[in-house]
Amino acid sequence: MSAALAIEPSPAPVAVLSDAGRDLLFREARTHNGWSDRPIPEALLRELYDLTKFGPTAVNATPARFVFVTSDEGKAKLAELASGNNKAKILAAPATVIIGYDLDFMDHNAKLFPHAPTMLEGMRGTPAAQELAFRNSSLQGGYFILAARALGLDTGPMSGFDNAAVDEAFFPGRNVKSNFIVSLGYGSGENLFPRSPRLDFEDAARFA
Amino acid sequence: MSAALAIEPSPAPVAVLSDAGRDLLFREARTHNGWSDRPIPEALLRELYDLTKFGPTAVNATPARFVFVTSDEGKAKLAELASGNNKAKILAAPATVIIGYDLDFMDHNAKLFPHAPTMLEGMRGTPAAQELAFRNSSLQGGYFILAARALGLDTGPMSGFDNAAVDEAFFPGRNVKSNFIVSLGYGSGENLFPRSPRLDFEDAARFA
Numbered sequence: 001m002s003a004a005l006a007i008e009p010s011p012a013p014v015a016v017l018s019d020a021g022r023d024l025l026f027r028e029a030r031t032h033n034g035w036s037d038r039p040i041p042e043a044l045l046r047e048l049y050d051l052t053k054f055g056p057t058a059v060n061a062t063p064a065r066f067v068f069v070t071s072d073e074g075k076a077k078l079a080e081l082a083s084g085n086n087k088a089k090i091l092a093a094p095a096t097v098i099i100g101y102d103l104d105f106m107d108h109n110a111k112l113f114p115h116a117p118t119m120l121e122g123m124r125g126t127p128a129a130q131e132l133a134f135r136n137s138s139l140q141g142g143y144f145i146l147a148a149r150a151l152g153l154d155t156g157p158m159s160g161f162d163n164a165a166v167d168e169a170f171f172p173g174r175n176v177k178s179n180f181i182v183s184l185g186y187g188s189g190e191n192l193f194p195r196s197p198r199l200d201f202e203d204a205a206r207f208a
Numbered sequence: 209m210s211a212a213l214a215i216e217p218s219p220a221p222v223a224v225l226s227d228a229g230r231d232l233l234f235r236e237a238r239t240h241n242g243w244s245d246r247p248i249p250e251a252l253l254r255e256l257y258d259l260t261k262f263g264p265t266a267v268n269a270t271p272a273r274f275v276f277v278t279s280d281e282g283k284a285k286l287a288e289l290a291s292g293n294n295k296a297k298i299l300a301a302p303a304t305v306i307i308g309y310d311l312d313f314m315d316h317n318a319k320l321f322p323h324a325p326t327m328l329e330g331m332r333g334t335p336a337a338q339e340l341a342f343r344n345s346s347l348q349g350g351y352f353i354l355a356a357r358a359l360g361l362d363t364g365p366m367s368g369f370d371n372a373a374v375d376e377a378f379f380p381g382r383n384v385k386s387n388f389i390v391s392l393g394y395g396s397g398e399n400l401f402p403r404s405p406r407l408d409f410e411d412a413a414r415f416a
Contacts, residue, residue: 142350
């Protein structure tokens with residue numbers, strides 16, 4: 001083989017996110033605890049859902065359900081059911097979303113997965129349904145947080161609240177369980193912790 | 209008040225992701241089942257970890273653990289433990305990552321959350337630790353899928369495999385449980401389903 005023939009062609013270029021985009025979503029983004037008084041237009045929250053919904057889930061079940069708590073009454077109700085420090089954060093943020101998971105996700109099987117419209121029916125009421133819904137609504141929570149950042153919003157995810165009481169107050173009469181909550185807004189930078197360390201590759205990952 | 213004074217100032221511009229970036233990560237991205245033979249450099253998989261690790265988790269616990277299965281031997285072992293259609297997908301993809309969750313995540317509490325270095329210790333061995341690890345490793349799975357797309361990779365997430373056998377084979381002697389797996393590579397477009405529908409805002413979300 002001649003030297004010329006041994007030269008490998010360069011692989012075709014693929015689309016990648018810019019450095020600025022990687023900074024915005026991952027490297028420079030921070031969890032916020034203090035909020036400016038700038039409001040979030042309702043249209044932006046709808047746009048946030050419209051990005052989040054495209055993230056992949058098992059059998060396209062998309063079990064996450066979202067309650068955007070934006071009214072004073074809603075915030076007061078949610079804050080009352082949240083623990084310690086979370087109360088003030090909820091009251092201060094322009095919006096806090098409750099991300100829940102619908103254990104009756106199979107009701108939408110025919111619409112969401114038309115080539116196997118009854119595939120999920122056998123899971124109804126089983127531990128496997130709970131596991132699928134919890135895993136995939138959490139995945140969707142990850143998409144949601146990064147989609148919010150893509151739209152210029154800051155996020156403050158939280159877990160400390162009375163789940164059963166939140167389910168009763170915000171998903172009444174439905175087979176929906178709360179997973180976690182996320183405050184949304186434009187961070188003031190107030191009370192921002194210094195960025196905490198992350199695990200090195202070798203402590204969290206390996207090749208096999 | 210004069211009309212001039214009543215004019216609200218425009219809000220300061222905030223950084224947002226470009227339309228092309230939103231398409232790349234959310235709107236145009238697809239789950240892939242067929243792969244070109246283009247390899248993934250090891251450096252790119254390390255970069256993928258280095259983006260993923262910045263996504264927020266509860267108490268910065270970052271419980272997800274990643275095994276990048278790239279060797280022929282590793283792929284054969286994983287494929288053997290996977291169900292039906294997933295076997296061939298694992299063998300065909302240049303890499304499949306096993307995303308697990310470390311139930312001993314509190315071992316890293318002092319490093320990862322230095323201002324409250326023993327905060328998580330009381331959870332060791334409890335159902336709350338299982339819940340935190342499963343929720344947050346799934347969240348990290350969401351960050352991982354979008355980070356892969358940010359780097360130009362296509363993804364194929366899967367759940368069908370023998371979890372206990374995978375834990376034994378890939379996390380031996382550790383308190384780590386497999387969550388789900390994701391094939392990575394450059395999609396060939398082969399066997400690509402048409403995009404399935406998503407739920408409208410009104411079916412998955414509301415304001416309160």
